[in-house]
Structure formats: structure tokens, C-alpha cells
Amino acid sequence: MTERKIVIPGEMIVKGEDYLPGEGTEKRGDEVVALRYGLAEEVKKLVKVIPLSGVYQPRRGNIIIGKVERITFNGWLIDIGAHDCAFLSLTEVPRYVNKDGLEELMDLGHMVVAKIWNMNKRGIDLSIKSRGLGKIDEGIIIEVNPNKVPRVIGKEGSMINLIKDETKCNITVGQNGLIWIQGDKVENELYAKKAILFVTEKSFMDGLTEELKKWFKENKNE
Amino acid sequence: MSKEFKRQDGRKPNEMRRPISAKVGVVPNADGSAMYCSGKTIAIAAVYGPKKMHPQHSQNPEKGTLRCTYNMLSFSVADRIRPGPNRRSTEISKITEWALEPVVMLDKYPNRVVDVYIHMIQADAGTRCAGINAAAMALAHAGIPMKNIVSSIAAGKLDKTVVLDLDKYEDSEFKEGEGSTDIPMTFTPDGKLTHIQVDGHISKEQLKEAMNMAREACKEIYEVQKQALKEIKE
Numbered sequence: 001m002t003e004r005k006i007v008i009p010g011e012m013i014v015k016g017e018d019y020l021p022g023e024g025t026e027k028r029g030d031e032v033v034a035l036r037y038g039l040a041e042e043v044k045k046l047v048k049v050i051p052l053s054g055v056y057q058p059r060r061g062n063i064i065i066g067k068v069e070r071i072t073f074n075g076w077l078i079d080i081g082a083h084d085c086a087f088l089s090l091t092e093v094p095r096y097v098n099k100d101g102l103e104e105l106m107d108l109g110h111m112v113v114a115k116i117w118n119m120n121k122r123g124i125d126l127s128i129k130s131r132g133l134g135k136i137d138e139g140i141i142i143e144v145n146p147n148k149v150p151r152v153i154g155k156e157g158s159m160i161n162l163i164k165d166e167t168k169c170n171i172t173v174g175q176n177g178l179i180w181i182q183g184d185k186v187e188n189e190l191y192a193k194k195a196i197l198f199v200t201e202k203s204f205m206d207g208l209t210e211e212l213k214k215w216f217k218e219n220k221n222e
Numbered sequence: 223m224s225k226e227f228k229r230q231d232g233r234k235p236n237e238m239r240r241p242i243s244a245k246v247g248v249v250p251n252a253d254g255s256a257m258y259c260s261g262k263t264i265a266i267a268a269v270y271g272p273k274k275m276h277p278q279h280s281q282n283p284e285k286g287t288l289r290c291t292y293n294m295l296s297f298s299v300a301d302r303i304r305p306g307p308n309r310r311s312t313e314i315s316k317i318t319e320w321a322l323e324p325v326v327m328l329d330k331y332p333n334r335v336v337d338v339y340i341h342m343i344q345a346d347a348g349t350r351c352a353g354i355n356a357a358a359m360a361l362a363h364a365g366i367p368m369k370n371i372v373s374s375i376a377a378g379k380l381d382k383t384v385v386l387d388l389d390k391y392e393d394s395e396f397k398e399g400e401g402s403t404d405i406p407m408t409f410t411p412d413g414k415l416t417h418i419q420v421d422g423h424i425s426k427e428q429l430k431e432a433m434n435m436a437r438e439a440c441k442e443i444y445e446v447q448k449q450a451l452k453e454i455k456e
Contacts, residue, residue, distance in 0.1 A: 008451045009325075009362050010370030010411060024367070035327065035369065037362040037451060054365020055253055055272065083272040083334050121332075 004041050006052070007034040013047050024049030056146040056176040058082045058124055062116045063133075065141065065174035066126075068109060071102050078112060078126060081146070081176045086124040088114060094129050111136040113172055113180065132172070139170075139182030140189050144200045146177035151203040152196055158209050159199060166216045167192040191221040227383040230391050238375065238387035238439050239263075239348075244355070244450035246363050254364025256450070258356035261389065262346035267356035269364040272334040286328030290318040290338040292353055298345040314350045315340075321354050321374065321408040321417035327367040336366055347390040348376050351406050354417070359447050363454070371451075372416055373443040374408040377432035379424050384431045386439055405432055409440040 007013055012031045021027045024036045025047050034040060038049040051057070058064070058080065066078035066086060075089040090097060097105050106112060113133050114126040128134045144152065153160050153173055164171055169183035169192045179196060183189045198215055202208060227235065239261030249255035252268035259265075275281040292314040296305040318340065328336065338360065340353040354374040362371055378388045381399035385392070388404050396402040403422030409415055415433070424432070 006452045008371060008448055009368035011448075026369075035367045036365055038365070051365045053254060053363055083274070083331060085274075 004039045004050075006038070007040040007049060008037055009035055013040045013049075014042060018045055020046045022046045022048030024051070052147055053145075054147070056080070056082050058084070058086075058116055058119060058176070060116055060119055062175040063113065063172070064116060064126075064176045065111060065113050065136070065172070065178035065180055066176070067111055068106050071106075071108065073099075076102065076106055076112075078114065080124070080174075081178070082124070084124055086114075086116070086126050088112070088126040088128065092117070092125070092127040092129055106135050111141055111178075111180070113174070136180055139180055140193065142179050142181065142193050142196065144177050144179060144196065146175065148200045148203045149173060149175055149177060151208065152179070152199050154209055159212065162209060162212060162216075163192055163195045163199075167195065167221070171196075187221060194219070227380070229380070229385065230396075231389065235383055235385045236435050236438075238442075239389060242443065242446055244359060244446050246359055246450050246454045252360070252364070254360045254362070254366070256356045256359035256363060258352050258359065258447075260348065260352055260355075260387070262344055263342070263348050263352045264344040265340060265342055265349065265352035265356040267338060267340045267353065267360040269336060269338050269357075269360040269366070271336040271364075272328070272331040272366070273337070275333055275335040281333040283332050286331030286334040286336060288319050288323055288326055288328065288338065289335050290315045290322070290340065290357065292318055292340045292342075292350070294342045294345055294349070298342045314353070317350060317417065317419065318354055318357060321372060322357060322361065324416045325358075325369045325372055325410065326361060327369060330367070336361070336364075347388055347393040348406070351375050351408075354408055355443060355447065359451060362451055370410045370412070371444065371447055372408050372410055373440040373447060374406065374417070375436050375439045375443060376404055376406040377436040377439075378405050379403040379422070379428060379432065384428050384435060386435050405429070405436075407433065407436045407440075409437055411441070411444045413437050 011034050015031050017030050019032045021032050032047045034049050038051040064080045066080040068076050069079045070077040078086045080086045112135050114128050117127040118125040167188050169181050172180040181189045181192045242260045245257045248257045249268040254269040257266050292311050296302050338357050342349050351374040358372045377386050403424045405420050408417035
């Protein structure tokens with residue numbers, strides 16, 4: 001099976017004893033059955049289902065953009081659009097913060113770029129210890145369907161790099177579907193937003209990077 | 223089975239209402255949504271979640287909760303019905319939950335809830351079945367892990383004849399002989415029953431006959447649901 005196909009829950013993907021059930025699948029007898037709606041893919045006998053819709057599923061290592069929802073005595077609760085609230089601990093902040101003034105660094109409603117460094121039953125733990133992470137001060141944030149994020153980034157970042165070059169903006173794509181655009185002019189930021197929305201609208205097309213190049217030629221930023 | 227028996231709309235005893243059609247992704251703001259039509263009955267289902275359960279005291283730390291809300295819109299029938307929840311809609315909401323619960327896998331979402339809102343925009347009997355069909359597709363569209371998709375249809379008995387998919391006249395106004403019996407049922411594609419209700423009298427043999435009839439019909443409904451889910455392009 002080389003071509004990916006859409007499967008629905010309960011549908012048999014492949015038959016055969018030697019296949020391994022991966023994410024979103026289950027083995028029933030000698031059949032591998034899909035457990036969720038999405039694209040079925042088989043690589044080296046490992047079968048999995050890539051989701052096409054639904055809410056964002058957090059994973060360890062994901063870079064996400066979230067909103068501060070609550071301040072506790074030792075950190076911040078961040079809404080990342082997943083089914084669970086995420087926690088950013090004070091110990092995961094790379095600089096000194098006064099324990100009585102957590103809101104001085106980040107207050108309610110502030111946006112933050114963070115990384116998921118741990119996930120367990122109790123919740124999701126975030127960190128802002130690496131480069132490029134931290135509070136967002138300027139720019140605009142747009143929301144797209146989290147399942148379209150891979151299309152926005154493209155193969156090895158081809159799509160997002162094209163948008164960055166054409167619009168001269170700094171763009172951070174959160175895996176949860178929030179995208180932070182920061183440029184020196186508002187016009188450039190809005191231009192980048194338009195380009196990203198074009199990608200998400202046409203996300204089912206093949207050769208989308210070429211299509212976007214054409215779009216940039218036709219829709220110049222005045 | 224008596225061959226002479228004539229149904230009011232000319233259908234054969236084992237014939238369901240047509241056209242049956244389905245569409246997925248009808249509510250853009252929902253995480254998953256679907257529409258299911260059979261004859262004059264049209265149901266829309268929208269799924270939200272998994273999200274945090276509120277109020278907190280109804281959270282279940284063992285597994286996630288499925289919460290269905292069935293609602294008939296005031297213009298769905300010929301004479302306006304009073305909007306808002308009532309005894310009947312509360313019952314159907316609960317029945318829908320029970321019909322879907324065996325297939326949805328919410329063990330990985332403790333303290334969470336998946337909300338399913340079912341709205342009937344046009345009602346002509348068989349609304350709970352249409353609602354379940356739409357909800358099953360909407361749940362799949364929302365990316366909720368499920369063992370299978372369920373399909374639902376009613377069978378029943380008119381006087382002495384076992385028939386499939388009763389319409390409004392047959393369900394509520396048919397009074398000849400023994401009258402009418404309505405049996406809504408929900409099946410998985412491999413023929414397992416997840417929900418059955420009986421409204422009226424029926425013998426053991428005829429119940430079996432009705433179940434087999436409904437089981438066959440559900441296969442066709444399943445194909446419609448499958449087709450609808452495979453066609454969406456966003």
C-alpha cells in the first residue's frame with residue numbers, strides 16, 4: 001500500500017499477520033482496523049492513521065502558542081486549545097522572577113510561545129527555556145485548523161520559509177494552530193496572514209508550494 | 223408475510239424511505255458535524271470536544287463522558303412545537319447516549335466531556351434514528367476514537383405485517399387491526415445491536431423478523447455514512 005487513503009472508524013486498513021498497529025489503529029484477529037477518522041498510512045509494516053480533523057492533540061516536544069489563563073503561586077496556567085490546560089512552572093523560566101510578582105513577567109491574557117517538555121496524567125508541562133520561546137510582545141496572532149499546520153510548514157519548512165522570504169516577516173507556527181507573525185510594518189504582517197490563509201484554504205491541493213509562488217506573483221504587496 | 227398488504231405511501235414492507243443522504247462538515251464552528259436525511263426527516267449533529275467537564279462535580283476520573291442533547295426545532299413539524307427541553311427530548315437524549323456509548327472510546331479522556339448536539343430541522347417520524355446516524359458521523363468527523371460507526375433505523379409492525387422504517391402516519395395514526403408497533407434499533411456494521419426500544423406489542427418471532435430486516439437496512443445506511451465521510455475535502 002503506497003497510496004494514502006481516507007479511513008473511517010471500524011474500517012479494515014490491511015489484512016495480514018505481520019502488520020503492526022500504530023497510532024489510531026487496533027488489531028482485530030489478523031486485520032488492522034482504524035479507530036479514528038483520518039488518512040491511513042503504512043511504513044515498513046507499521047500502520048497508522050493521520051488525523052484530518054478534531055481538536056489539537058498535544059505531544060511532547062511540540063512548540064505551541066498559548067494564552068495565560070490563571071496565575072498560581074509557582075507558575076502560570078496556559079490555555080493551548082487542547083482538551084487539557086497546560087502548566088508553565090516558575091522553574092522553567094530562564095531568568096529570575098520575583099515570587100510575589102509573577103504577573104510582572106506575564107499577566108492574564110498575555111500570549112506565550114512555549115514547548116511541551118513533559119506530559120502525564122496530571123497534565124501538560126511547558127517550558128520557555130530554549131531560544132525563541134517566551135512571552136509575545138508585538139505582532140499579530142492568527143488561528144488556523146491545527147490539522148493544517150503541517151501544510152503551512154511544508155516539507156522541511158519549504159512553505160513557511162517561502163512566506164517568510166516574500167513577506168519579510170518573522171513567523172512562529174504553534175502546533176496547536178496559532179501562528180505568530182511579526183514584521184516591521186503592519187502591511188507586511190497582514191500580507192503574511194493572507195498568504196497563510198490561502199494555504200489553509202487550498203490545503204488539499206498537490207504542489208501547493210508552486211501554487212503559492214504563483215499567488216505571490218499575482219498578489220503583490222503594495 | 224402477506225403480499226397483499228399495502229402501505230399508505232406505496233412502499234414494500236422491507237423498503238425504507240428515500241432519498242437517504244448524508245453530508246459531513248455542515249457546522250463550521252464545531253469540531254465535527256454531520257447532516258443525515260431520510261425521506262422528510264432531516265437531522266443535524268454537531269460535536270464539541272473532548273473538553274473539560276463542567277460542572278466539576280459531574281467529572282468522571284475513570285473515563286470521559288459522552289453527553290448528547292436532542293432538540294426539535296420549533297418549525298420542524300407542521301404545527302409549531304414549543305421550543306426547549308421536554309420529557310420526550312430528555313428521553314431521546316439519554317437513548318442516543320446509550321446507543322453510541324458502546325462504540326466511542328473515551329477511556330483516555332478522564333474528567334473530559336464530548337458534547338453532541340442533535341437538532342431536528344424537519345421531523346417526520348424516525349427522528350431518533352436519524353439523530354443517531356448523524357451523531358455517529360459527526361463523532362467520527364471530530365476525530366473521536368471509535369470502535370465502529372453505528373447505523374440506526376426503525377422497524378415495526380402494521381396490523382399483522384412486519385415493516386421497515388415507519389413514517390409519521392404509520393407511527394401515530396395507523397389504527398387498523400392490531401394497530402402499529404414501532405421498534406427503533408441501532409446496529410454496528412458487523413450486525414451487533416447497541417440499542418433497541420419497543421413501543422407496542424409484538425411476538426417473539428415477529429421481533430426477530432423485524433430485527434433481521436433492520437439489520438439488512440443498516441448495512442445500506444452504513445454505506446451512505448461511509449461515503450459521506452470519505453467525500454469531505456476541506
